[in-house]
Amino acid sequence: MLEVSIFVSYVILSIALGLTFVRLVIGPSLPDRVVALEMIATLTVGFIAVYTLSSGVTAFLDVAMVLALTAFLAAVGFARLITKGGGVHHD
Amino acid sequence: MTDVVVSLFLLIGAGFMFVAALGLLRMPDLPMRLHATTKAGALGGGLMVIAVGLEFFGDVAVAARAAAIIIFIVLTAPIAAHLIGRAGYFVGLPMWSKTLKDELKDRYDPQNQVLLSPGEVSSEDKPDRDKAE
Numbered sequence: 001m002l003e004v005s006i007f008v009s010y011v012i013l014s015i016a017l018g019l020t021f022v023r024l025v026i027g028p029s030l031p032d033r034v035v036a037l038e039m040i041a042t043l044t045v046g047f048i049a050v051y052t053l054s055s056g057v058t059a060f061l062d063v064a065m066v067l068a069l070t071a072f073l074a075a076v077g078f079a080r081l082i083t084k085g086g087g088v089h090h091d
Numbered sequence: 092m093t094d095v096v097v098s099l100f101l102l103i104g105a106g107f108m109f110v111a112a113l114g115l116l117r118m119p120d121l122p123m124r125l126h127a128t129t130k131a132g133a134l135g136g137g138l139m140v141i142a143v144g145l146e147f148f149g150d151v152a153v154a155a156r157a158a159a160i161i162i163f164i165v166l167t168a169p170i171a172a173h174l175i176g177r178a179g180y181f182v183g184l185p186m187w188s189k190t191l192k193d194e195l196k197d198r199y200d201p202q203n204q205v206l207l208s209p210g211e212v213s214s215e216d217k218p219d220r221d222k223a224e
Binding site for chain 2: 001002004005006008009012013015016017019020022023029031032034035036038039042043045046049050052053058061062064065068069071072075076078079080082083
């Protein structure tokens with residue numbers, strides 16, 4: 001029962017990661033790509049949760065915690081960069 | 092019994108994450124993409140971490156970590172979305188062509204990026220904003 005749902009969760013998260021990666025590649029502007037990066041970080045937290053369930057090693061939850069924190073800091077840094085005028089070319 | 096509940100949380104969380112990714116790919120402009128990923132993504136991640144906490148039920152260390160992750164996701168996702176959306180609005184990204192109303196139009200001081208009150212008019216004739224209050 002649990003093995004099947006873990007497998008299904010892996011599949012669903014992999015498809016979601018693929019969709020997010022498409023947006024990361026085609027994203028027309030830098031903020032769209034930042035949103036995609038943040039979504040990838042959230043998806044990775046989900047992957048770590050599923051892997052913690054399938055492996056039984058609870059130490060991976062620390063990794064998920066640090067990853068969530070780092071993704072937030074990256075988003076704040078990117079937002080600051082965009083607001084200050086970097087990354088966008090004015091003609 | 093525990094397996095059923097854990098599977099339920101896991102699958103619902105994964106489903107919300109899938110919906111978030113789908114919205115990120117399909118929505119037409121930046122605020123709508125933020126709308127899709129912030130709420131659905133945070134809810135999906137929280138549900139999956141809840142599933143982990145229920146699987147190791149009774150383990151205080153796991154429960155504390157799971158609660159910390161959930162609180163952190165729920166606390167930081169809106170702040171990050173607000174910052175990115177604000178930055179995108181200042182850069183002047185084009186909105187969706189069928190957007191009906193932009194209530195922030197002409198409300199932002201372009202120099203110091205301060206939001207004006209509804210009563211205040213423009214920014215050029217009032218250089219000293221603190222004295223006006």
